[in-house]
Amino acid sequence: MNYSFSEKVSHLQASAIREILKFTADPEVISFAAGNPAPEAFPVADVQRIAKELFAEEPIAVLQYGITEGYTPLRDTMKKRMQDAGNFKPETEDLIITSGAQQVMELACKSLCNPGDTLIAEAPSFIGSLNAFKSYNVNLVGVPLDNDGMDPQKLEDTLKANPNTKLIYLIPNFQNPTGKTTTLARRKEIYALAQKYNVLIIEDNPYGDLRFAGEDVPSIKSLDTDGRVIYAGSFSKVLAPGIRVGYGIAPKEVIQKMVVCKQVSDVQSNNFGQMLAYRFLQEVDFDAHLAMLRGIYKQKAERMMAGIEAHFSKKIDFTRPQGGLFLWCTLPEGNDMMGFCKRAVAEHKVALVPGSAFMISENDVTYSFRMNYSTPTDDAIDKGTEILGKLTKEMFD
Amino acid sequence: MNYSFSEKVSHLQASAIREILKFTADPEVISFAAGNPAPEAFPVADVQRIAKELFAEEPIAVLQYGITEGYTPLRDTMKKRMQDAGNFKPETEDLIITSGAQQVMELACKSLCNPGDTLIAEAPSFIGSLNAFKSYNVNLVGVPLDNDGMDPQKLEDTLKANPNTKLIYLIPNFQNPTGKTTTLARRKEIYALAQKYNVLIIEDNPYGDLRFAGEDVPSIKSLDTDGRVIYAGSFSKVLAPGIRVGYGIAPKEVIQKMVVCKQVSDVQSNNFGQMLAYRFLQEVDFDAHLAMLRGIYKQKAERMMAGIEAHFSKKIDFTRPQGGLFLWCTLPEGNDMMGFCKRAVAEHKVALVPGSAFMISENDVTYSFRMNYSTPTDDAIDKGTEILGKLTKEMFD
Numbered sequence: 001m002n003y004s005f006s007e008k009v010s011h012l013q014a015s016a017i018r019e020i021l022k023f024t025a026d027p028e029v030i031s032f033a034a035g036n037p038a039p040e041a042f043p044v045a046d047v048q049r050i051a052k053e054l055f056a057e058e059p060i061a062v063l064q065y066g067i068t069e070g071y072t073p074l075r076d077t078m079k080k081r082m083q084d085a086g087n088f089k090p091e092t093e094d095l096i097i098t099s100g101a102q103q104v105m106e107l108a109c110k111s112l113c114n115p116g117d118t119l120i121a122e123a124p125s126f127i128g129s130l131n132a133f134k135s136y137n138v139n140l141v142g143v144p145l146d147n148d149g150m151d152p153q154k155l156e157d158t159l160k161a162n163p164n165t166k167l168i169y170l171i172p173n174f175q176n177p178t179g180k181t182t183t184l185a186r187r188k189e190i191y192a193l194a195q196k197y198n199v200l201i202i203e204d205n206p207y208g209d210l211r212f213a214g215e216d217v218p219s220i221k222s223l224d225t226d227g228r229v230i231y232a233g234s235f236s237k238v239l240a241p242g243i244r245v246g247y248g249i250a251p252k253e254v255i256q257k258m259v260v261c262k263q264v265s266d267v268q269s270n271n272f273g274q275m276l277a278y279r280f281l282q283e284v285d286f287d288a289h290l291a292m293l294r295g296i297y298k299q300k301a302e303r304m305m306a307g308i309e310a311h312f313s314k315k316i317d318f319t320r321p322q323g324g325l326f327l328w329c330t331l332p333e334g335n336d337m338m339g340f341c342k343r344a345v346a347e348h349k350v351a352l353v354p355g356s357a358f359m360i361s362e363n364d365v366t367y368s369f370r371m372n373y374s375t376p377t378d379d380a381i382d383k384g385t386e387i388l389g390k391l392t393k394e395m396f397d
Numbered sequence: 398m399n400y401s402f403s404e405k406v407s408h409l410q411a412s413a414i415r416e417i418l419k420f421t422a423d424p425e426v427i428s429f430a431a432g433n434p435a436p437e438a439f440p441v442a443d444v445q446r447i448a449k450e451l452f453a454e455e456p457i458a459v460l461q462y463g464i465t466e467g468y469t470p471l472r473d474t475m476k477k478r479m480q481d482a483g484n485f486k487p488e489t490e491d492l493i494i495t496s497g498a499q500q501v502m503e504l505a506c507k508s509l510c511n512p513g514d515t516l517i518a519e520a521p522s523f524i525g526s527l528n529a530f531k532s533y534n535v536n537l538v539g540v541p542l543d544n545d546g547m548d549p550q551k552l553e554d555t556l557k558a559n560p561n562t563k564l565i566y567l568i569p570n571f572q573n574p575t576g577k578t579t580t581l582a583r584r585k586e587i588y589a590l591a592q593k594y595n596v597l598i599i600e601d602n603p604y605g606d607l608r609f610a611g612e613d614v615p616s617i618k619s620l621d622t623d624g625r626v627i628y629a630g631s632f633s634k635v636l637a638p639g640i641r642v643g644y645g646i647a648p649k650e651v652i653q654k655m656v657v658c659k660q661v662s663d664v665q666s667n668n669f670g671q672m673l674a675y676r677f678l679q680e681v682d683f684d685a686h687l688a689m690l691r692g693i694y695k696q697k698a699e700r701m702m703a704g705i706e707a708h709f710s711k712k713i714d715f716t717r718p719q720g721g722l723f724l725w726c727t728l729p730e731g732n733d734m735m736g737f738c739k740r741a742v743a744e745h746k747v748a749l750v751p752g753s754a755f756m757i758s759e760n761d762v763t764y765s766f767r768m769n770y771s772t773p774t775d776d777a778i779d780k781g782t783e784i785l786g787k788l789t790k791e792m793f794d
Binding site: 001003005006007008009013028034036037039042044047048051052055056059060061062063064066076098099100102103109111112113115128131132134135136178197198200223226227228240243244253254257259260261263264266267268269270271272273295299353 | 401409410436445448453457463497508512529568625626637641648651758
């Protein structure tokens with residue numbers, strides 16, 4: 001028979017990144033296309049010990065149903081941690097455990113947006129979130145980033161032009177895909193605009209704990225005086241993505257709706273991942289663990305930047321991230337970015353993600369591509385940047 | 398600030414069952430309100446052993462990202478098992494691993510239904526699925542069950558009256574909440590009507606392996622000649638709900654859209670649950686495990702039915718399930734079902750779920766309530782039926 005799909009999803013494509021991830025199963029391909037934590041970043045011995053303890057001490061609790069809001073000891077721990085970080089106000093706010101931070105974006109959009117409502121995102125931005133928003137048929141509008149974050153003048157123009165704007169979506173720290181960090185001044189300007197035009201903000205912060213240079217910048221959530229910011233956090237980059245544990249913080253009324261939406265989606269997040277995250281926070285020196293992660297990513301980021309400096313055509317600009325997993329390279333206008341990415345993987349077996357994957361529409365013009373330094377080995381970073389460098393000189397010099 | 402929620406969710410309430418579950422945290426309450434597997438049904442020793450092996454042998458694979466479609470060895474195993482059971486056609490169909498079977502309903506509805514499309518469900522039916530459908534603003538219409546399943550004449554009337562019907566949702570085996578099983582003849586009639594009116598069927602089968610009396614009935618999926626049936630299966634009732642692993646089978650085009658929707662929701666299901674389910678199927682005698690589960694539930698079901706027969710007012714009808722976790726009691730018309738459920742829990746500390754929780758609208762009239770026998774201990778079943786019996790005689794004789 002013929003299948004007719006809903007208007008919501010008929011225009012949606014599978015994520016280009018995850019399609020490329022499948023392709024990079026070829027062991028000969030050097031992949032700068034992923035966003036995976038480094039394998040050496042996983043605290044394997046601690047996880048082995050905690051798993052053993054969990055199944056010895058409370059096997060039924062791991063296996064039985066739990067509540068939709070999340071495993072209470074983990075929620076309580078995260079509320080405390082987030083309160084200390086200025087991201088949680090116990091009087092007016094609540095915290096929900098989600099199946100990865102991605103689910104925060106999906107539940108928030110489902111709870112708040114009708115089809116056609118405007119949602120403003122950084123352009124470029126994380127494709128997974130953009131697709132989550134598109135899957136609810138919102139009017140997704142991009143506002144470009146400069147080096148300090150989303151351009152406030154263009155944001156105000158966009159808010160004026162779209163009086164039905166409901167949400168602004170931001171990744172202020174080490175943004176995916178650009179690696180850029182929004183300055184404190186810019187965070188304040190954006191928050192003030194959200195107040196002026198009475199819209200909510202989703203602050204997605206999966207990489208905030210992975211700063212390896214410069215100074216921490218206060219979260220937008222910590223500046224939130226009127227319950228306008230939905231905050232998304234994750235254990236994927238600081239513990240393990242395979243456990244699928246993230247969390248969302250928002251005013252109680254908003255969390256209540258997100259709980260109902262989660263209940264009809266996956267009922268609850270898996271217990272093992274939640275209980276592992278809880279015990280990890282209790283039993284392990286988390287700050288020392290984060291310091292270890294920052295050391296790994298600092299070394300890898302510096303190695304990739306050094307490789308780019310040594311080998312790439314000088315015509316290529318690139319960002320110098322102070323944390324996170326990605327940097328962003330930009331060709332001079334008019335050059336064939338897509339052709340470069342295609343030749344890199346097909347002829348030279350080095351995989352990148354073309355910047356078009358992160359644009360509001362894949363047809364939007366961009367001359368940039370994303371490079372990931374967390375997943376490849378040191379050797380692959382050295383070799384891959386050298387190979388790419390030759391190709392940049394061949395194609396653009 | 399004031400929050401305005403989307404039209405999709407503004408009418409949605411938290412599941413009454415899960416609200417009651419919270420209430421039953423009081424250890425003095427005998428709960429017949431849950432739907433949890435019996436604690437003694439969990440294969441704790443096998444799970445302990447497999448968890449240890451998994452983290453010793455492939456810790457990085459457990460912790461790292463996987464693919465949205467699901468853990469390939471588990472998918473391949475389930476495809477083979479489902480093909481053997483007549484539920485999977487490898488040429489035209491595909492199988493997605495989901496975060497519990499609930500997610501199959503949510504992804505299928507999101508992929509296929511526009512707001513206002515009609516979705517037909519058994520009345521009563523599983524509240525979690527009904528709420529998933531409602532969360533996409535479909536026109537949800539109920540068709541009553543008789544003892545053989547959904548009434549075909551009323552189904553046809555409903556299909557005629559709603560030419561925009563997209564899906565029929567059914568739980569043919571040991572239905573939640575009624576415990577009823579749809580006969581083979583009725584399954585064929587319903588399938589023929591789906592063909593005649595060109596609609597799809599979602600066959601939700603979480604309890605099919607838990608038959609403890611009577612003969613297996615072929616699935617509707619096994620009768621499906623034209624790619625019209627979406628099949629939902631689950632490990633929640635045969636292994637553990639806390640791992641959040643289910644699966645959906647459908648024509649490849651439908652699964653592709655469901656994969657895109659899953660990608661934007663939780664990216665992938667947690668690896669530990671998927672790898673545990675895979676190794677459990679590989680290493681443990683699954684048929685012997687199922688036989689053990691059936692033994693537990695047969696004993697508990699018979700115990701509850703004996704308690705009802707011994708103590709309840711003769712005016713109360715109840716179903717005699719041949720499998721699954723639930724039975725369904727019905728008061729004579731005009732009696733105060735809700736008052737009975739309230740007095741049972743408030744005055745006598747025995748929790749039930751009022752039938753209204755399972756109606757298409759909570760305002761639909763019903764004189765029934767659901768009783769669960771899988772979660773309470775034998776002693777609680779004996780005591781609880783006796784306590785309820787006295788109240789039925791007091792209120793209805």
